[in-house]
Amino acid sequence: MRNRSIAVRYFLLSLASILLLVASVGWQLNPAAVAQPIRIEELWQQVYQDLPDLPRENQYVNQETGDPSPNNTLVSRMIRYHVYSKGRPVTYRLDWKLTLADYLGVNERMEPNTYPSGTSLTTNPMDGDIAAVRSLNRSQRDALVNALVRLFTPSSTPEASPPVSQPPAPPTPSPSSPPANSRFPRQPQPGDAQLLLP
DSSP: OHHHHHHHHHHHHHHHHHHHHHHHHHHHSOHHHHHSOOOHHHHHHHHHHHOTTSOOOOOOBBTTTOOBOTTOOHHHHHHHIIIIISOOOSSOHHHHHHHHHHHHTSSSOOOGGGSTTTTTBSSOTHHHHHHHHHTSOHHHHHHHHHHHHHHHOGGGSTTTSOOOOOOOOOOOOOTTSOOTTOSSOOOOOTTGGGGGOO
C-alpha cells in the first residue's frame, strides 16, 4: 500500500511539472502573433518600401501560366521559408538571424524540394535567393532583420519604446556578495544589464 501511495505522489508531481512547463511556454507566446494569420503579400511590399535597394529576385516565370511572377520576391519567399518551412517565431531578431544564417550556409541546410515556390516556378529560386542574401553586407542584413521584426511587432516602434536614459551607478555590493578580492565573481544584481548599454 505504501508503494502505491509513493507511485501516486510521483505521478502527481510529474503531472504538475508538465502542466507548469506547458503553462510557462503558453505565457511566452505573443497572443497577437498567434491570433492573426500572417499577411505575407502586404508585409514583403513594406520591406521593399523600407529598403528599396534590397534585391527583388522576381524575374522567375510561373510554371503553370508561363507568365512572369513579379510578386514572387526574395522577401516573400524568405518570410514563407521562415514561417512555414522552419516554423520559427516572427517576433524575435535571433530567429530571423537564424534564417539568414541558413541562406549564408552556416546554420541549417536548405532543401530545394521544400523551398517556397521551388515547384511552382520554372526555375527553383533557392540558388538565386542564396546568392542575393550572400551579396548583402552586414549592415544590409541587419537592416533587413530589423525591418522584418518591426513589421511583425508593430508595438516595438521607436515611439512606443521608452527613452534610453543614462545607466545607473553600479549597485553597491550587498552583504551576500563576496568581497572584492575574492576569487569568485560577484553575483548579478538588479540593474546590471543597464551597464551594457552604450
